[in-house]
Amino acid sequence: MASRRGSLSTRLLAITAVMLVAAFGITIVVLDLVFRGSAEEALADQLETQVSALIGAVEPDEAGNLTIPQRLLDPRLGNPGSGLYAEILDAAGLPLWRSPSAVGLDLATGATLNAGQRTLTRPALADGTQALMLGVAINWELGPSATPAFQVFAAADLAASERQLGEFRRQLLGWFFSVMFFLLVALWLAIRFGLQPLRRMSWEIAEIEKGGLPALSDEYPLELEGVGRGFNTLLRSERQRMERYRTTMDDLAHSLKTPLAVVRNEVDAGHPDRVTLQAQVDRMQSVIDYQLKRAAAMGPRSLAARPVPLLPVLTELAASLRKIHRDKSVVCDLQVPEGCSYPAEQGDLYEILGNLLDNAWKWCRNRVAVTVQLGDGLSVAVADDGPGIPDGQKEAVLDRGIRADQRGDVPGQGIGLAVVREIVGLYGGTLRIGRAALGGAEITIHLPKGTGP
Template sequence: MSSGYSIRARLFFGAALVLVAFIAAAGAAVQRAHTDSVRAVHFGRLQATVYLLLAKAELDDQGSLVMPAEFSEPRLSLPASGLYARIRNIRRNEDWRSGSSVGVDPPFPQDAPPARGEWRNEEVQARGRNYLSVSYSVNWAAGSTPAPLALTVMEDSAEFDREIATFAHTLWAWLGSASVLLLLAQTLLLQWGLAPLRRISGEVARIESGEQSKVEGRYPNEISGLTDNLNTLIAQERVRQARYREALSFLAHSLKTPLAVLRNALGEPQRLPDEVRQQVARMDDIVQHQLARAAAGGTSKFAPPIAIAPVLHRLRDALTKVHAQRGVEFTVDAAPDLAFRIDEGDLMEIAGNLMDNAGKWAHGRVEVRAWREGARLHLSVDDDGPGFSDTQSVLRIHVRGDERVPGHGVGLASVNEIVASHDGELRLGTSPGLRGARVEVVLPA
C-alpha cells in the first residue's frame, strides 16, 4: 500500500526552501550594504557642501556674517532645488539661509548644535517628506574675538530614495531570475540523481508482475547494497518455497509405503495392532524429518550472529540428564566470544542431533568442540563408541548403524539436510582421541 511519501518532493521542496531563504538573506544583506553605502556618499556630499560654505563665509568688522550671492553648487541658489543650507551666527543671533530655501521653509533642526568640531548626521522627517541633514559647529576667527557658527545642510531624500529603489528593483529582478534558473537546474539534478531509484522501482514492479526474476540493473554504490540484499531475499524465499514443495512431494511419496502396509494389514486382524504401532511411528518419523527439512533456515546474511557456547552448554546439560543412567559424560570446548551468523533453531537441530546420537553410541564420553577457521565455523562431536561401519548409508533416513541401539535413523539424515541448506559440509570419520566416531560440520559464512 502506497503511503504517499515522495523523496523527490521532499528533496525538491527542502532544497527550494533553503535556496529561497539563502537568496532572500543574501539579497537583504546586499541591499542593506548598498543602502548604507549610498547614505554615506550622500552624507559625504553634504559635508563637502558645509566646507564650501565655510570657504565662502566672511565676517565684517562688527562680526556680522557676509555670504556671497552665488555658489559653485548651483542648487544652493535655485529655489526649491532640494538642497538647503543655514548658518547661525550664534553671538549676533543671525540666521542665514541659502537662496534655495525661499518659499520652502525647510525643517532645519531646532535643537542645540553639535559640539564644536563634531559632525551630526541624521535623517529628518517633516510634513510628509524625508531629508538627510548634516550639522557642524566651528569657532570663526573675527578679529580678536572668535565667532561661533553652526552650519546645517539638508537635502531632500527623494533622489536618495530613487537610487535605493532602482538598485533594489534591479537586485531582486536578477536574484529572482537566478532563483528560477537554480530551481530549474535543481529539478534537473534531482531527476538525474533519483533516476536509479525510479529504475529500481520499475524493476521491483516487474518482479511483482512476474516479468523478471530479480533486480538485474547496475546501480550506484549507495543503493547497490539494497539491490543485493533484495536479490538475496528473493533467492532465499524461492529456495524456501522450493524446499516446502519438495518436502511435500517427499512426504507424499514416503507415506505411500506405510499406508500400503496398513492397508494390507486390514486383511489380517491379528497383526493389525502391531502394524499400526510400527507404521504410525514410522510415519511420525517421516513427518518430523520432512518438517525439519522444510523449515531449515538455510544460509542467511540477515540472521544475527549468535553466541555458540551458550547453545552447546544448554544441550550438554539437557543430554547429560537424558543419558544419566548410562553415565555418559558430555564436555564442551567453545570460546565464550565465538559467534556465527546462523538461525538458532538450525544450530540447535544440528548440534542436538549429533550430540544425542553420540550419547546413544558412546561408552561413557562425548567431546564437543566448536571453533572458527577464517570465515568458516567448525563443529565436531567425538564419542568413544564403536565408530562408523558405513559412512554412506547412515546419512539416509531410517538407516541405523546398529538396530540394537534405540532410534529411528532420522537424526543424521536431518542434520545432513540442514547442513546442505547452509552450503556446508558434513564429514564422518574416526575420533583421533577417543577412537570412536567423529562427526564434523563445516559451515561457511
C-alpha cells in the same frame, strides 16, 4: 521529480526552498541596510564638503555682511530644484543668505546652534520631500570687538538616493531570484540523482512482485547495501521455506508409502498380524513426527539471531542417542571450545547436529568424535569408526531417499544428510564428506560468520 504526496524529492526540495528564501531574505535585508547606510554616509560627506566650501567662500565685512563669490559655489546651488540647497543664518536664526536652488524653501530658519556645534538631521522640505541636512555654527573673529556668529547649512534631497536604493533593491531581488531558481534546479537534479537508487529499488521490488526479477540487484550505494542484502536474504529464505514445505510433503508421502503398503497387505490377507500392524503404525507416527519437526527447521528466520551455546546442545543429543541405541556401547568424544556459540535458530542447530550424530551413531562400531572450531565461522566435524562412505557414493548419499546401505541392515530413511545439506545451504554454508582418522566417515559442515538475514 515525483509529485506524489509524501515524495522524498518534494519534501527535500520544499525544505531547501524554504531555507533558501529565509537565507536570501535575511541577506537582502542586511544588504539593503548596508547600502542605505553607505549611501547616507556618502551623502553626508558631500554635505560636509559643501559646508566647508561655503565657509571658505564667505567673506564677511566689518559690519557683519556676507559676500559669497558665485564662481566658488557648486553649480547646482544656482539651479532651482536641483536637489542641493544651502543657507546661512545669523546667531538668532535669521537668514543671511540662501542659495538660488532653495528659493521658496525654509531649510533651517529659526535654528540656533552653539558655536562649534554640528547637526545632521532629516527634515521634511516644504514640498514634502525628505532631505538630509548638515548644520555647523561658527564664530568669525574679525577683531577684538567684532566676532559675528554664523550658522551654515547644506541639504540634499533624498529622492535621488531613494531612487538609487530602489534600483539597487530591484537588481538585488532579480539576482537573488535568478540565483535561487538555478540553485533549486541544480538541487532538483541532485536530488533526482541522489534518490535514483531508491527509485530503482522501488522499481525492482515491483518487478519482483510481478515475477519479472528474482531478487534485488547488488549495485547499490553503501547506505542501501545492507537494505538490499537483507531484503534478498529474506526473499531467498521465504522461497527456500516454501520449497522446503513442498519437499517435506513429498518426503512425507514417500516415507508413508512403504508402511501403508505393508498395512494394506496385512488387511488384504484377512488375518492381520497385530504386532506387524503396531510396528507399521509406530513407524508412520515416527515418520510424521520427524517430518513435522523437519518442516519446523527452516533456516535463519531472524535478522539478528541469538548465539546458541553448542556444548549443551551436543550433550543433550548424545544423551538422547544413548537412550535410543541402548544395545550399542558408544564412546562419544565432544571437543568443544569453552563458551563456544553460534548465532542461529536453535531448532536448526538441533536438526543439523542431531542428524549428523544419529548418522554416526548408527554406523559406528563404538566410537564417535565431534570436533568444533571457531574461526571465520563455525566448523563442526562428526567422525565415527564405522565402515565409512565409499568415494563413489559421497554425492549420492546427500540426495533424499539415497542410503549408503541399500540392504537395510542399518535403520533409516535416507533423508537425514539431505536435510542437513539443505539447512546448511540456507545459512550459506558447506558440507563435506571425508575419511576420518578413526577409520569411518567424517562429515564436516562449515557455517560462515555473521550469517543470517
